[in-house]
Amino acid sequence: xxxxxxxxxxxxxxxxxxxxxxxxxxxxxxxxxxxxxxxxxxxxxxxxxxxxxxxxxxxxxxxxxxxxxxxxxxxxxxxxxxxxxxxxxxxxxxxxxxxxxxxxxxxxxxxxxxxxxxxxxxxxxxxxxxxxxxxxxxxxxxxxxxxxxxxxxxxxxxxxxxxxxxxxxxxxxxxxxxxxxxxxxxxxxxxxxxxxxxxxxxxxxxxxxxxxxxxxxxxxxxxxxxxxxxxxxxxxxxxxxxxxxxxxxxxxxxxxxxxxxxxxxxxxxxxxxxxxxxxxxxxxxxxxxxxxxxxxxxxxxxxxxxxxxxxxxxxxxxxxxxxxxxxxxxxxxxxxxxxxxxxxxxxxxxxxxxxxxxxxxxxxxxxxxxxxxxxxxxx
Amino acid sequence: xxxxxxxxxxxxxxxxxxxxxxxxxxxxxxxxxxxxxxxxxxxxxxxxxxxxxxxxxxxxxxxxxxxxxxxxxxxxxxxxxxxxxxxxxxxxxxxxxxxxxxxxxxxxxxxxxxxxxxxxxxxxxxxxxxxxxxxxxxxxxxxxxxxxxxxxxxxxxxxxxxxxxxxxxxxxxxxxxxx
Numbered sequence: 111x112x113x114x115x116x117x118x119x120x121x122x123x124x125x126x127x128x129x130x131x132x133x134x135x136x137x138x139x140x141x142x143x144x145x146x147x148x149x150x151x152x153x154x155x156x157x158x159x160x161x162x163x164x165x166x167x168x169x170x171x172x173x174x175x176x177x178x179x180x181x182x183x184x185x186x187x188x189x190x191x192x193x194x195x196x197x198x199x200x201x202x203x204x205x206x207x208x209x210x211x212x213x214x215x216x217x218x219x220x221x222x223x224x225x226x227x228x229x230x231x232x233x234x235x236x237x238x239x240x241x242x243x244x245x246x247x248x249x250x251x252x253x254x255x256x257x258x259x260x261x262x263x264x265x266x267x268x269x270x271x272x273x274x275x276x277x278x279x280x281x282x283x284x285x286x287x288x289x290x291x292x293x294x295x296x297x298x299x300x301x302x303x304x305x306x307x308x309x310x311x312x313x314x315x316x317x318x319x320x321x322x323x324x325x326x327x328x329x330x331x332x333x334x335x336x337x338x339x340x341x342x343x344x345x346x347x348x349x350x351x352x353x354x355x356x357x358x359x360x361x362x363x364x365x366x367x368x369x370x371x372x373x374x375x376x377x378x379x380x381x382x383x384x385x386x387x388x389x390x391x392x393x394x395x396x397x398x399x400x401x402x403x404x405x406x407x408x409x410x411x412x413x414x415x416x417x418x419x420x421x422x423x424x425x426x427x428x429x430x431x432x433x434x435x436x437x438x439x440x441x442x443x444x445x446x447x448x449x450x451x452x453x454x455x456x457x458x459x460x461x462x463x464x465x466x467x468x469x470x471x472x473x474x475x476x477x478x479x480x481x482x483x484x485x486x487x488x489x
Numbered sequence: 490x491x492x493x494x495x496x497x498x499x500x501x502x503x504x505x506x507x508x509x510x511x512x513x514x515x516x517x518x519x520x521x522x523x524x525x526x527x528x529x530x531x532x533x534x535x536x537x538x539x540x541x542x543x544x545x546x547x548x549x550x551x552x553x554x555x556x557x558x559x560x561x562x563x564x565x566x567x568x569x570x571x572x573x574x575x576x577x578x579x580x581x582x583x584x585x586x587x588x589x590x591x592x593x594x595x596x597x598x599x600x601x602x603x604x605x606x607x608x609x610x611x612x613x614x615x616x617x618x619x620x621x622x623x624x625x626x627x628x629x630x631x632x633x634x635x636x637x638x639x640x641x642x643x644x645x646x647x648x649x650x651x652x653x654x655x656x657x658x659x660x661x662x663x664x665x666x667x668x
Contacts, residue, residue, distance in 0.1 A: 120645065121645065121648070121649045121652070122630050122644075122645040122648070122649075125623060125630060125645075125648050126623070126629055126630060128624075129623045129624055129627060129628075129629075130627070131623070131627060131628065131629045153652075155659075155660075156652055156655075156656070156659045157652065159602075159605060159659050159660065160605070160609070160620065160624075160651070160652060160655060160659070161620075161623075161624045162602065163602060163605040163606040163609050164609065164620040164621060164623075164624040164625065165624050165625055166621075166625060167625065168519045168523065168625055168626065169519065169522045169523060169526060169532070169535075171514070171515070171518045171519060171522060171539075172536050172539070172540075174510065174511060174514055174540070174543055175540045176507070178540050178541075178544055179510070179540065179543055179544040179547045180547070430505065430551075451503075451504070451551065466505065467504055467505065468504070469504075
């Protein structure tokens with residue numbers, strides 16, 4: 111090891127030698143070299159001094175503050191936004207060519223997806239996951255329906271009109287000429303803000319916003335969706351799944367297939383092109399009160415967009431729920447590919463009884479058909 | 490739980506496993522707190538920031554795509570959190586002058602170990618972070634580079650530069666090696 115090993119030893123090795131993180135072979139090599147090299151001894155000496163000054167000791171760890179981490183700490187919820195977008199995202203009014211991604215995120219939720227079930231909706235068993243068709247409460251871990259049947263829900267459904275809904279647009283609503291009614295949803299790209307909102311704070315500020323379409327008001331099943339019924343949410347790009355994409359023009363002047371709750375993020379399968387596609391909802395509901403509460407508790411700021419109405423900036427996205435990733439028939443045993451966990455920005459939009467972990471759902475057998483984007487309900 | 494890989498812990502955290510977050514915290518909380526202490530220069534603020542970092546981990550674990558090491562991700566969150574906290578307090582507490590290394594700071598008048606320690610506070614942050622990771626948390630340079638999200642050769646050159654910058658405070662004395 112004598113001779114001229116100088117060139118085999120870098121300063122980095124001295125750093126690690128002093129830190130004692132070298133392996134034995136390298137240690138031996140350095141020690142042998144130091145025997146013969148005065149200048150390297152000086153280097154090591156200097157690194158020992160630096161190391162001694164740098165060694166302030168490991169700080170003792172405080173216990174985790176679970177209230178804060180889980181968002182239960184009101185300090186966090188009420189903390190004002192520190193940086194809002196400084197400039198509105200350029201969105202051309204009524205030129206729906208702007209790139210848009212659609213989130214399947216906060217889907218569905220309070221709304222029933224009885225689209226596949228047809229008449230099965232009448233017994234209130236939509237979207238139900240269970241181990242038997244009878245929903246026998248005595249069996250192990252019986253799973254409950256999406257919406258627990260109530261006396262109201264159990265009553266025969268009275269669809270608003272016995273005849274098919276009028277398909278023509280109401281005279282007060284005129285579709286702009288440049289919006290073809292039946293445009294297929296264009297290929298999607300993600301709309302990013304020109305600059306990250308605040309790249310240094312992952313806790314409160316999304317790096318990128320993705321615009322998703324949501325209901326600005328309750329939209330009754332069967333009604334024509336007007337531009338003013340829609341709003342856009344800006345959601346952290348990281349929380350937006352990629353499998354569902356939509357633009358407002360895929361929704362405007364379409365017909366709501368199901369009751370749409372204020373604040374709900376809309377998916378393509380929630381609208382129909384004509385009323386014949388609509389299966390009556392089993393339960394009617396209104397979220398008018400909830401809408402205000404949702405905005406108050408979860409929407410931290412408004413973004414002045416140029417599109418038709420106010421956009422909300424949702425930062426609280428920590429509510430997990432299990433959703434189906436595809437259409438599944440009744441009797442299907444759920445596999446890991448059939449479900450996914452999504453974080454929903456607004457907990458009110460998660461149906462009660464929705465599974466929060468995949469383990470609760472995988473292996474269970476569906477008692478009713480389900481569709482993509484529907485929440486998996488278990489007890 | 491303690492023998493699980495970092496990635497396995499993150500996956501469990503994404504599935505809302507509290508014990509997994511505790512394990513990750515015990516595993517890396519110390520070095521994260523060290524990093525925050527250096528960046529924030531305030532132990533209390535650092536502890537608060539550390540909680541915020543763990544909150545970010547808890548809330549965003551499901552978004553971790555495994556494209557970087559878990560430690561790279563954790564430290565990136567910590568650095569972001571520190572920068573954010575610093576921005577909020579910058580109006581109140583001016584940051585120390587970073588040019589003191591080349592100026593005749595009062596600290597330079599002090600002697601020996603204390604002077605060196607004081608001088609180190611004026612090293613660039615990246616170099617101070619690297620020194621902390623290597624000498625307080627016993628990481629190799631490769632591991633430190635992973636934490637800092639920079640190539641290991643950059644860490645080496647930064648540390649070499651740090652020693653050069655500190656040379657003025659280093660004693661040139663005969664060491665105890667046997668010839």
